[in-house]
Amino acid sequence: MVQYVARRLLYAIPVLIGILLVTFILARLIPGDPCKSILGEKATPAVCEVFAENKGLNEPMPVQLALYAQDVIQGDLGDSIRFSRPVAQILVERLPMTIELSTAALFLALLVGIPLGIISAMKHNTSVDVGTMVFANVGVSMPVFWLGLMLIYLFAALLGWLPPSGRLSAGFVSVPFYEVWNWSVTEDTFRFTLLEFISNHFIFNSIITGDWEIARDAIRHLVLPAIALSTIPTAIIARMTRSSLLDVMGRDYIRTARAKGAPERSVVIRHGLRNAMLPVVTIIGLQLGALLSGAVLTETVFSLAGVGTMLFEAITARDFPIIQGFVVVIATGYVLVNLLVDISYAYLDPRIRLE
């Protein structure tokens, strides 16, 4: 197992280097003079010379790449052109929203997708099965931004049950737990950044501080975006669970379990489902990329101040340090999570690590 983990870690390194390289090249592809786009159109050649010297733009490309890699590893993602603030700081403010949204969507997808898949497999070739699979096919074909807008129209405009956009209602402020508990932290330290990052998960923050009103409000705001974002993963997980369970239920050991007189319920749950879940675990890992991609569109539709909306605004304003920094961090996170999924998969299924 240790050997397998070490090998997988080793494989991840070239991919991470490649990610750095790709974002570096993309940033250099942008048309226009970086000096003028950052300092403004009126920057004189003399000013630009100093700027280029400071930013290392006069160095040869390999040196620039090395400088860039060094900065990223040290957590310095550059400054946003539009806000004149470190990209890393903006990320700390924005990432928690996206994490909350993606987690909620993944949770919903598992909660609905797995039971749907099981029911569908148990009632194979009945109208229940056909209905579920029609739902799954329509689900994977729906553009997430359209579904989001339709949900807003139905549940916010027509029925008025849930808020149409935003993270909290007007007048609601989430007080960070470290302020509630009177912790003394100095700003601009790593500890402060970390605490801020944690407390920006509003739902988590309000639950640990016992502020139920905020928690309820934040959850109400999260329902529609989470449903919109979860539809495609739900459909995929339902399909995967169904086909995997159908495959397993045809195996000999299921027949043996039935033959020894185990009740059908326990055959399905203890013998079938346990073995059928392995492919589903892989699919969940793969869905993370889809969730992050979908989050960009979902946040845009629901005006949520997450990574996605920031990215969208940065594209419109051609604020490239933000695009570059966000893409590097998200891609790195994506690679690391997939690594964890692979490792847990190997832990669950010994055949993989012996390959």
Added chain:
Amino acid sequence: MSRLSRKAEELVSDGLEDRILEEPTGLWRGAWKRLLRRKGGIVGMIIIGIMVLTAIFADVIAPYSPTEDFIGEPNVTRRDGPCIHFLGCDESRPQFIMGLDGNARDEFSRIVHGSRASLLVGMVTVTVAFSVGSILGAVAGFWGGWLDNVIMRIMDVILGFPSFLLAIAIVAALGPGLTNAMFAIAIVSIPSYARVMRASVLSIKEMDFVAASRALGASKIRLLVTRVVPNALTPLVVIGTLGVAGAILDAAGLSFLGLGAQPPDPEWGSMLASERNQVFSAPHLVFFPGLAIMFTVLGFNLLGDGMRDALDPALNE
């Protein structure tokens, strides 16, 4: 009824009997016959057929030009809801079966013409990604060694990004527009084709008929082109069909973010984006373009699934 007889009945209703009695057929003809037995596959083909015909005959089907506006016409205001005479809409008003958009253009005509952009995106991106990906995969799988390593590590890097995010970054760097969007989607989908092709080539190059050709003195290129690749293409056809669906969805998403097709070109994603703030007052302008996207994507997904089942020998024992 016992479990066995029910299973047997299923097999018979599944056409097992016909299959035993019929003449042996080639892979593609057999697959085609099996595809015609799958309801999903047929529905998918019908949907795609409708979309292709709509795209070809868009000028005939659409009552107006997609860019013609009706500002200043009598009885017409921007974002008017649908008006269908047959269903009782006042005859004095001009007929707009999906209403008018924010620039007082006929929504239906724009949706009809939008089918061209979506099908174009689907076809072009998949053709590009399919060709480049399968060539890279075939070369990597057939030659192996360092070439294999270099190609597949590059593919790993592309797969290291969430695909839609990488597409966003590429378009952001190259500048918005439908062509750049297509290019970006093609790039991010190359690795799936390369991986599948490589796996397929790896298993086929060890088969006896390839060894026989090699023994007869066929050159490496000849072996690859005439023996290995044609037999390795089967799984790629399925991925390609499903890829069209994915490409259409991604392109619509990019256009929704303002990175794909630019107004006034009729494209479903950008039509939706320009009216998204009007979802409370003019929901029809959000509803119809999205429905068109879903319908088209559903068609390709159904056909892809049907083809996978039809081509997979394991499912047809």
